[in-house]
Amino acid sequence: MILNRRELLNALEDVKQAGKTAIPILEGVAVTTEDNNLILETSNLEMHIRRRIPLESTESIKTVIPFKPFAEIVKKIPADTIDIKPEESMVVISAGTSKHRINTMDINEFPLFPEIESEPFSIDADVLSGLIKRTTHACSKNDVRPFLTGVFLHTTDNRMIAVATDSFRLAASSVEMACPQIGVMLPTASLNKIAQLNGTIECQITENQALFRNENTTVTTRLIEGQFPNYERIIPTEHKTSIFISRNEFIGAVERASILSDDKQDGGVVLELDKEFTVTSESTTGKAKEVVAFSGDALPFTIRCKHRFLLEALKAVDDEGVVFHFSDSLAPMVVEPDGSNEWLQLIMPINMNQ
Numbered sequence: 001m002i003l004n005r006r007e008l009l010n011a012l013e014d015v016k017q018a019g020k021t022a023i024p025i026l027e028g029v030a031v032t033t034e035d036n037n038l039i040l041e042t043s044n045l046e047m048h049i050r051r052r053i054p055l056e057s058t059e060s061i062k063t064v065i066p067f068k069p070f071a072e073i074v075k076k077i078p079a080d081t082i083d084i085k086p087e088e089s090m091v092v093i094s095a096g097t098s099k100h101r102i103n104t105m106d107i108n109e110f111p112l113f114p115e116i117e118s119e120p121f122s123i124d125a126d127v128l129s130g131l132i133k134r135t136t137h138a139c140s141k142n143d144v145r146p147f148l149t150g151v152f153l154h155t156t157d158n159r160m161i162a163v164a165t166d167s168f169r170l171a172a173s174s175v176e177m178a179c180p181q182i183g184v185m186l187p188t189a190s191l192n193k194i195a196q197l198n199g200t201i202e203c204q205i206t207e208n209q210a211l212f213r214n215e216n217t218t219v220t221t222r223l224i225e226g227q228f229p230n231y232e233r234i235i236p237t238e239h240k241t242s243i244f245i246s247r248n249e250f251i252g253a254v255e256r257a258s259i260l261s262d263d264k265q266d267g268g269v270v271l272e273l274d275k276e277f278t279v280t281s282e283s284t285t286g287k288a289k290e291v292v293a294f295s296g297d298a299l300p301f302t303i304r305c306k307h308r309f310l311l312e313a314l315k316a317v318d319d320e321g322v323v324f325h326f327s328d329s330l331a332p333m334v335v336e337p338d339g340s341n342e343w344l345q346l347i348m349p350i351n352m353n354q
Contacts, residue, residue, distance in 0.1 A: 001059040003038070005074060005082050005095070008053065012071045014196070014217055015042040015049040018189055028064040030110045031084075031091075042067065043111045047190045050113060050218040061086050064105040073100050114220045116211040118204045121179040123160070125214065129195040131162040134173035134343045137312040139188045140166035147226030151191055154183040163231050169309050170231055170332075170346040171316065179203075185228055186210060190221035235346060236332060239325040243277060243296035244338060247322045251314050253279045253290035258307035260288040268350050269310070271333075273301040273326070281307075301326045303333055304350040313345035 015029060021044060030041040038053040038061075063086055070093075074082065079095035086092075086104070093100045132151070140148035152163045161174040182205050186194075194201075194212045197219070204211040211220045257269050262283035270280045275298065279290040303326060313335060314322070325334040335345040 001033075001038070001055065001057045001061070001085070002081050002083055003053070003055075005077060005079055008082065009071070009074050011040050011051045011053050012067075012074060014051045015040050016067070016071070017042050017044050017047070017049070018192075019044070025064060025105055025109045026111075027066055027068070028105050028110070029067045029070065030064050030107055032062045032107070033060045041110070041113060043113075045111060046187060046222045047193065048111070048113050048220045049193065052216045061091075062107050063091060064107050064110050065091055065102055066105075069100075069102055073102075113218075114209055114211075116204045116206055116209050116220060118206045119180050120202050120204050123177065123179070123201050123203060125198045125201050127175050127177075128197075128201055128212075131160070131173045131175065132191045132195040134316050135162045135164040135171040136188050136191055137316050138164040138166060138169050138171035138345075142166075145226075146224055147185060147228055150185045150187045150224045152183070152185050152228040152231075155179055155181055163228070165229070165231060168306075168348050169313065170234065171313065171344070172231070172346075173343040174341065180205075184210060185224035185226065187221060187224060190219065194219050194221075234332065235344070236325070236327050236334060238327065239334070240327050241273065241297045241299040241301055242323055242325045243273065243294040243298075244321055244323050245277065245292055245294045247314055247317070247320055250279075250292050250322075251311060253292050254307050254310050254314075257281045257288040257290045258311075260286045261307055268304050268306045270302065270304045273298065296323075301329075303329050305333065305347050306350065309347045313347060316345070317343055 021027060026044055032039045036055050038055050040051045042049050073093055077095045077098050082093060082095040084091060084093055089104055090101045091104050135151050139150060148166055154161055158178055159174045159176050160179060163172045184205055197214045197217055199214045202213045208223050209220060210223060254269055257279045258281060260283055261269055261281035272278045277292045277294040281288045319337045321338045323336050323338050330349060332346045332348050337343060
């Protein structure tokens with residue numbers, strides 16, 4: 001069958017799975033034809049991805065091709081179209097003077113694509129990717145507590161809310177929309193792939209699986225088991241002082257000050273509010289001080305935070321102006337957009353006496 005090389009390459013990128021596996025069949029991409037469509041499927045047993053490419057040809061194929069060499073060949077062949085033909089336990093990929101034969105695997109060993117049946121609801125891809133972008137950085141990288149390694153997606157009062165925390169910080173984002181009552185935890189790796197979908201996304205969620213589908217791509221993922229913590233109780237409801245600052249100006253100040261921060265000792269950076277709002281750091285290498293313009297109540301305040309947490313939180317949002325809320329040097333610092341409840345970033349401080 002003749003395929004547009006660029007279209008095939010884009011489809012392979014869409015189904016690409018991160019990480020490695022010890023199971024050979026999962027290193028491959030299942031390639032089949034169905035209703036005048038070429039279907040590409042990958043799986044890591046937790047997440048399954050299916051991509052459809054419309055075909056003009058009625059030729060058929062049903063095999064599993066090792067993903068890495070297949071994608072590399074498609075990427076490097078200097079042609080607009082390529083020809084793919086199955087031959088017993090091989091597949092032949094040719095274009096111009098190039099011809100490659102790749103050993104294939106038995107499609108019967110490839111995991112079946114999950115069948116999910118539940119009440120569907122739709123969400124705009126930009127809205128969903130926004131929820132994901134503003135929260136996944138706060139997921140835990142430690143598998144000791146699996147329920148902290150993903151995002152808690154739930155609905156309440158006609159709002160969809162995404163929350164993530166690693167117990168040292170918390171990120172929340174919400175959007176007003178009507179959808180079925182849900183409360184599930186989604187793995188970070190799956191969400192990063194779902195965030196790449198565009199257009200209108202149809203969603204279906206069951207007790208242990210979730211499905212996200214647009215016109216050509218379907219992603220299914222297992223849900224994380226466990227109970228997400230009652231995050232609302234750790235969000236301060238009262239603040240000692242609040243200031244408005246430029247997000248980009250603050251990011252630049254933290255990036256420069258962190259150059260002289262003692263990362264090995266978790267020294268972070270110190271935020272101090274008095275007549276000025278300053279970002280400072282100190283290590284055996286030297287000292288740094290940055291002054292950031294602000295507006296608001298200038299009640300004296302000092303707090304120390306990990307600069308990585310600050311930067312990841314502020315880079316996860318797009319608002320130019322943000323509001324910082326301070327309560328106590330040992331209490332969480334809260335960052336919110338000005339005049340909106342679209343998102344919230346909470347960061348636990350480092351003890352100033354350490």
